[in-house]
Amino acid sequence: xxxNAISVKDCNLHYGSVPALKNxxxxxxxxxxxxxxxxxxxxxxxxxxxxxxxxxxxxxxRITGEILVEGNDIYASGVDVIQLRKTVGMVFQKPNPFPMxxxxxxxxAPRTFGIRKKAELSEIIERTLYxxxxxxEVKDRLHQSALGLSGGQQQRLCIARALAAEPRxxxxxxxxxxxxxxxxxxxxxxxxxxxxxxxIVIVTHNMQQATRISDKTAFFLLGELVEYGxxxxxxxxxFDGRTESYITGRFG
Amino acid sequence: MTRHQxxxxxxxLLRIFAxxxxxxxxxxxxxxxxxxxxxxLPHINMQLLFGDYGKYPSIKPALLGTLSLTLxxxxxxxxxxxxxxxxxxxxxxxxxxxxxxIRIASETLSGIPSIVYGIFGYLxxxxxxxxxxxxxxxxxxxxxxxxxxxxxxxxxxxxxxxQSLREASLALGASKVRMIxxxxxxCAMSGILTxxxxxxxxxxxxxxxxxxxxxMVVNKMPESLMSPGTSLALDVYYFGSNGYPEQAAAxxxxxxIVMIGIxxxxxxxxxxxxxxxxxxx
Numbered sequence: 001x002x003x004n005a006i007s008v009k010d011c012n013l014h015y016g017s018v019p020a021l022k023n024x025x026x027x028x029x030x031x032x033x034x035x036x037x038x039x040x041x042x043x044x045x046x047x048x049x050x051x052x053x054x055x056x057x058x059x060x061x062r063i064t065g066e067i068l069v070e071g072n073d074i075y076a077s078g079v080d081v082i083q084l085r086k087t088v089g090m091v092f093q094k095p096n097p098f099p100m101x102x103x104x105x106x107x108x109a110p111r112t113f114g115i116r117k118k119a120e121l122s123e124i125i126e127r128t129l130y131x132x133x134x135x136x137e138v139k140d141r142l143h144q145s146a147l148g149l150s151g152g153q154q155q156r157l158c159i160a161r162a163l164a165a166e167p168r169x170x171x172x173x174x175x176x177x178x179x180x181x182x183x184x185x186x187x188x189x190x191x192x193x194x195x196x197x198x199x200i201v202i203v204t205h206n207m208q209q210a211t212r213i214s215d216k217t218a219f220f221l222l223g224e225l226v227e228y229g230x231x232x233x234x235x236x237x238x239f240d241g242r243t244e245s246y247i248t249g250r251f252g
Numbered sequence: 253m254t255r256h257q258x259x260x261x262x263x264x265l266l267r268i269f270a271x272x273x274x275x276x277x278x279x280x281x282x283x284x285x286x287x288x289x290x291x292x293l294p295h296i297n298m299q300l301l302f303g304d305y306g307k308y309p310s311i312k313p314a315l316l317g318t319l320s321l322t323l324x325x326x327x328x329x330x331x332x333x334x335x336x337x338x339x340x341x342x343x344x345x346x347x348x349x350x351x352x353x354i355r356i357a358s359e360t361l362s363g364i365p366s367i368v369y370g371i372f373g374y375l376x377x378x379x380x381x382x383x384x385x386x387x388x389x390x391x392x393x394x395x396x397x398x399x400x401x402x403x404x405x406x407x408x409x410x411x412x413x414x415q416s417l418r419e420a421s422l423a424l425g426a427s428k429v430r431m432i433x434x435x436x437x438x439c440a441m442s443g444i445l446t447x448x449x450x451x452x453x454x455x456x457x458x459x460x461x462x463x464x465x466x467x468m469v470v471n472k473m474p475e476s477l478m479s480p481g482t483s484l485a486l487d488v489y490y491f492g493s494n495g496y497p498e499q500a501a502a503x504x505x506x507x508x509i510v511m512i513g514i515x516x517x518x519x520x521x522x523x524x525x526x527x528x529x530x531x532x533x
Contacts, residue, residue: 052423059345082425090423096416099439108434109424158420165424 004068005030005169005199006051011065013046013223015058020046022223024065028216033191033200035214035231037207039251042220044203048171051201052088053081069169086113089167093174095154097146097161102129102138105146105157109165124164132160133190152183159190170194172202176209188213207247211235219243285508292505295498301506305471309491309499311506313473317387317466317481318456318510324391324477325398325455330448332395333402340403341410342432362400369397370464378465385467385480393465394458398451405450409443410436442522449518456510459485484510 006028013021021043028034036044046055051069055061067074074084086109097105106125115121125142129135134156138149146157155175162170172191176184191200191213204210210217211231218228219240227234227243238244245251253261303310336354344351373393383389413436421431437444462468467480470490474481482490484507491500 054419054423057419057422082427085423085425092416092420092423094416096414096420098417098420098435108421108426112424112426112430161420161424 003030004028005070006201007066007068007071008050009066009068011047011050011063011067013043013050013055013064014060014062016060020223024225026218026225026228028199028201030199031195031197032215033195033202033213035210035217036201036203036220037205037210037217037246038220038226039246040205043223044218044220045173047220048173048201048203051169051171052085052090054090056081082112086165087167088169088171089162089165090171091155091158091162091173091175094178095151095158097149097154097157099145099147101143102146102149102157103142105161106164108161113165128160128163129157131163131194132156133186134160150183152179152186155179155183155187156190159187159194167198169199169201172200174203174205177205184209207235219246221246288501288504288508291498292501292503295502296505300499300502309470309496311484311487311499311503313470314482314484314487314503317474318483318485320387320474320477320481321391321394321462321466321483322452322455324387325394326448326452328392328395329398329402329451333399334406334444336399336403337406337410338432340407342428342436358400358403361396362404365460366397366458367460367464369393370461372396373461374464383478385465385469386478387466387474387481388477390462390466390481391477393461394455397458397461398454401451401454402447405447406440406444409440409447412443413439442524445521446518449514449521453511453514453518456483456514457485457507459483459489462486463489 004027008024008026008028011021011024012019024047036047038044049055050063050067051074053074055063063075069084069088072079098108103125106128107121110121110124115124126135126139129138134153137153138157141148146154149157155178159170159175176187179187188209191202194200195215202214214231216229217231217234219226219234219238219242221242227238227240229239234243235247238247299308300310301315302312305313340351340354370393373389373396377383377389377392378385381389417435417439418431421435422428426434462483463486466482466486468482468486468490469480470482470487472479484503487503488500488507491497491503
């Protein structure tokens with residue numbers, strides 16, 4: 001068995017007085033793909049955003065419990081959020097490249113961490129674009145606007161951009177929900193490749209996607225972690241009746 | 253006539269009425285422009301534009317005055333206005349009392365007639381601070397006058413930057429300062445520049461504030477920012493009320509051309525910087 005990349009104990013999260021997560025306890029294995037599924041508003045995206053503290057942006061958000069990323073309590077006082085976000089990268093639902101060149105998009109994180117040398121930046125840009133399966137499509141137009149790329153290409157650019165920060169954990173918030181089936185397939189294949197090096201946590205609405213790419217699946221309902229286990233097991237022989245109702249499409 | 257026919261008839265009448273009013277509007281606008289051009293253009297000459305003010309009047313002091321007032325007002329209002337807007341959009345909660353208070357204050361400020369700014373500038377700068385009539389006092393007063401405009405439109409440009417870009421940069425480990433300087437401000441740049449140019453237009457066309465603050469000394473080149481001076485708009489007033497109707501019309505043409513240029517520049521900048529931005533709203 002591998003190590004835990006993330007370990008959550010008794011996590012409660014409130015937006016104002018509204019509870020969004022209730023007593024969630026869950027370990028996420030290193031270098032596996034863990035899928036978070038559940039109906040809209042069940043708390044799975046909120047849960048994902050705990051790990052790089054993106055919930056900090058929401059004023060009324062309060063979190064209790066223990067959240068360890070690589071063994072460190074990320075909500076302890078004095079934690080360097082910037083360093084945390086370097087370790088834990090994120091890809092969003094809608095491709096959100098910056099309105100600048102492909103080159104500058106990828107160089108954003110390395111520049112944040114002080115890399116200025118051209119040779120070094122070029123090496124990172126080639127490596128991460130190659131890793132994201134985009135290199136051959138864009139190598140001749142690195143200095144053109146990233147907004148000229150197709151939706152699927154933009155999302156792979158966003159993955160490359162996240163990889164350029166050299167994270168070890170990658171959070172993906174419904175990364176294919178805004179893409180066509182072919183781009184979705186490309187991204188899924190990419191995720192399968194990336195898990196050799198990265199711990200991936202992916203929120204998805206698409207249950208077929210969860211079965212195709214994830215090793216473990218967590219089912220959330222109304223802020224509770226209802227079921228968590230091997231993806232095969234969760235989808236073929238769920239332990240909780242509510243999981244079965246959801247995956248067979250009785251609600252959602 | 254049936255009811256249906258009456259309805260059609262009424263719709264037709266409304267259409268004819270609206271068309272007539274549109275025609276009237278265009279007629280008045282083009283009438284003013286043509287009238288000013290016709291009465292002013294023949295009297296524009298090198299003496300009026302760049303000659304020394306002696307036996308014949310010249311608008312050279314006004315050109316310098318308007319230029320320095322515009323730069324002064326922008327140099328003061330731009331950092332204050334952009335800073336305030338940044339604070340409002342990036343550092344305060346969206347529904348806080350502070351924001352509401354600032355918004356009410358700035359809306360009140362923008363509703364104040366400019367002559368009131370003028371008397372304020374006169375009492376504070378010319379009298380209390382002892383500047384006497386000066387371009388500096390006028391420039392600061394104009395800066396205060398355009399501040400609400402700059403804050404409001406900069407704020408709108410900043411709010412139009414998609415939240416997803418802010419999140420993306422923070423998620424990549426950027427600090428808030430880096431996010432603001434590399435993502436938010438560049439994305440909002442065209443809107444901010446456009447608002448500054450439109451604010452410059454307000455400054456250039458303003459006259460009430462300046463009568464009370466810079467003294468309307470039309471015949472002397474200002475020596476420093478502490479000198480009294482004049483502006484194009486003030487020259488129009490001065491020439492018009494002191495027996496130089498031809499020069500007044502010619503200066504009006506110059507003012508008109510400057511304003512058209514300013515507005516074209518705003519449109520142009522919006523196009524150049526606006527490309528490709530905000531595509532993923």
